[in-house]
Amino acid sequence: MSKVKYVFVIMIFLSCYLHMYFLYHNPGQSFNNPEVYDASLTEVYGDKVLKYGSFDAVYYSITAEQLLSKGFLGFASTAPNAYVTPGQPVYLAIIFGIADLTGGDHLLFAKIANMLLSIATSVLMFYIGFNIFGKIWVGFLSGFGYMLYFPQYHYFRALLTEIPAIFLFCLSLLLFVLAIKKNNAKYHILFGIIFSILLMFRPSPAPLVLIGIGIIVYNNSVKNSLRIAILWLIGPILIIAPWVVRNLIVLNEFILFSSQENPLFAGTNPFELEDYGEMMNKANEMGISQKEAAHLRIEEGFRSHPALWISWYVFGKTIYLFQRPSAISLYMNNNSFFVKPIYLYHYMTIISAIFATVIFRKRGSVFCLSLMIIMYIAVSNVFIVNDRYGFFIMPIFILLGSYMIYISVKHYKDFISSLSKHFKARLKWD
Template identity: 50%
Template structure:
């Protein structure tokens, strides 16, 4: 019985592991093989070995973790303690360093193995989420689609935060679904803790909590929701509260998440018409912070060319988030024959998810998923745009896609069965 039910899932897991192992062994991609794609200053500082980090930010995360273990303080791209980024990824890498030292292996390879487990684990989580929200068949389709999706196979080999943060987000989402369906205090508490840890990796997910809040109030009423809210708050108090205390003690400042300002400023370049270096020089000459200068640019842009700037912060950035499978620019010169395949696969996922929203809008689950994705997109569009940030929400988009596909497959199957019966 269990083999019949979970046999297809076991097969999907096996396929996912095989694909990950192939990418782990062959290690394709420019970021993993060509040091010249990194800035000269970074190559000069760290040498050609920077390719093992798998990305510009991966180098900074890795060096921050190494510094944390050796020097005892957290500083991102700095020799001094700071809160430039939230601590999730550096702490995750620091733990990997400590464990790998015990076994005498390279921590970067150790991290890749852990990331592989998290990436395959995300496939499993999506199966269970799809099964609980919709049905067993939808869960299987969700797991299979994500297992065959390209970006996870690229990012699990890097020190970037995508793989662990997506796993944590899906894990928190699973506990959220269980908490709402079964209303057990332990599920609510665990959800709050894991979601808070996810925020420590990706602060932009924080606004997504508004959809669960609305669902809980609608389903349980205000009085019960107040109790649930207290259970959810245990996580932020323990996790985010610890970070706030650290910042108060070490930096003598109240910093809730991070002090990073460049992403907002870097997001004020509609369709990249302006020269970034020229505008950045204006920022330096102004004496303003990146946030202050970015706000002035945004206000001035809305006043002088509102159509351009409004379209950029809505449709424009959204298109850039999902314009191609994230990470593929690392491969399209060497593996151009696969570009059409991976692009088509990516856009078909988006297409069927949009179909689900438009054709099945009356279903509450579809509405909740759609609004959660929309909130994430709106929050992301405030800052610099990158396909990496679009990739983060692809698990939820895959759920929508899988549900519409499962309905289509069932309709076609029923039609064929009825046609055969008539014959």
């Protein structure tokens, strides 16, 4: 076995081992301590909350079961709605359906499916790093870098969107890179399809396609750019259009992604200085929707307290995204021995990515990856933010950090080599 294959096998083995460890021991307060949840909701859903790891996960599982048994999608409702995008409920419904056919447990099958996607993401990170930077060791650093990043080992056990969404994000990024390098229609079509599926799990990455469009236009003629655009559109036509048509027919509304208004409204509370319940009561008393209330609050906030609101939307929300590794606060009590290294690794990843952005900003690949992070943060900061949303974009930080480490080690080795040659020459001369 070659050295490269040996390292690759070690990466996959370690990822499998860590996932199996967390699957078997199932640590974390959200899976073991009912006190972390609101008592009124635990009375309604009981042990399901601990089994699935969060209330949103319970709602997703109920929605998937309802989709299987009654044939309609209604999140936290007994009637059809478009409160969330259909990706996660459909994904879980497929898994639950397979579990039913084989007599398996819904939750166990979902965890195993998430585990496989999470392990596969480390493999994708290897290929992304290798194809973007053309260095196999950048690929290995990227793969190992993601494999060692803690939040995946929490979220693959919770039936939330993080694991499938990040897998689809990395897969779409790899397909885009291959499409650019090979200029093959197959990769362009697959990119459009996978990216569209991603948006059915998480709509927030949608604006990132503008970076892809910019790269295509910059590197191609107008005619070829239009040809590629047509190939990309196959994905939205196959994946997103049926969802829009369903919403028009069933709900009599044009809804591109989801009808949820709460994230925009909940994000209009700078540094959580106001009580959220009071915010809701004021909106209800005014007889307006959360979306309308959000627009009013934003307009009034920027007019009356510009410094506070600018700092909140530019800096405050960004800090909330990356202030800690996602979900680590649920492991502070019984697992504190590994918490500090996880924090350190998280911060070092971000710092190394920032160094790469500053030092190598003139390199096209680094510039585009950095622009992805900036655009994602800008879009996320419009809405409510927490470290779950920060976790989604961490693969890009890991790619940039891996490149920074590779270049640093290479320059160090070159320096030592030149120093060694210098001393050998001096000794020979003497």
